[in-house]
Amino acid sequence: MKEDKSLRILEAATKVFAKKGFYNSTISDVAKVAEVAEGTIYLYFKNKDDLLISIFEQSIDFFIQEVKKEIEGVKNPKDKLRQFLSLHLKLVQENPNLAQVLQIELRQSSKFMKEYEGSKFADYMNVVREILEEGKSSGVFREDINPRILRRAIFGAVDELALEWLVMEKKKYSLEECADQISNVFIKGIMKS
Numbered sequence: 067m068k069e070d071k072s073l074r075i076l077e078a079a080t081k082v083f084a085k086k087g088f089y090n091s092t093i094s095d096v097a098k099v100a101e102v103a104e105g106t107i108y109l110y111f112k113n114k115d116d117l118l119i120s121i122f123e124q125s126i127d128f129f130i131q132e133v134k135k136e137i138e139g140v141k142n143p144k145d146k147l148r149q150f151l152s153l154h155l156k157l158v159q160e161n162p163n164l165a166q167v168l169q170i171e172l173r174q175s176s177k178f179m180k181e182y183e184g185s186k187f188a189d190y191m192n193v194v195r196e197i198l199e200e201g202k203s204s205g206v207f208r209e210d211i212n213p214r215i216l217r218r219a220i221f222g223a224v225d226e227l228a229l230e231w232l233v234m235e236k237k238k239y240s241l242e243e244c245a246d247q248i249s250n251v252f253i254k255g256i257m258k259s
Contacts, residue, residue, distance in 0.1 A: 126190050147252070159240075
């Protein structure tokens with residue numbers, strides 16, 4: 067029951083932050099949408115910034131679980147990387163409120179940008195690094211790639227495409243096309259010839 071209420075609050079906060087913006091939202095707004103007393107929120111979260119960070123961490127956990135399920139039976143690291151990129155962008159498209167909060171509102175929290183330790187984000191980045199290292203050690207990817215650098219480049223590209231797609235009024239391309247394009251460019255660049 068306690069977990070249900072916490073999740074309900076996080077879902078409400080996601081809706082409120084996506085609709086009103088992080089700075090224009092209040093704990094009272096979140097409480098109304100979650101259908102709980104304002105004080106109840108403080109039983110689970112310290113403040114509005116803590117709510118935002120919790121949304122981020124919960125979504126990263128969910129994404130990592132989904133990726134691991136998706137790539138579990140995939141043998142080729144090239145295909146694993148393609149699946150990873152495709153799933154990331156698919157989840158953006160399927161969860162526009164969450165994507166709005168993570169891509170836009172999260173960056174406006176100076177507390178998050180300055181103080182977040184990044185343990186959950188590191189877990190996300192390690193999924194990419196492990197795929198790259200597997201490809202490198204199995205001889206599928208080039209030996210001269212640095213998985214620690216390349217994972218950042220991959221994240222940056224996916225993050226930028228997701229952000230642009232979210233703010234585009236008239237969608238000029240699909241996120242599926244983005245996944246194909248970015249997969250082709252990165253995979254072609256790191257494949258062992």
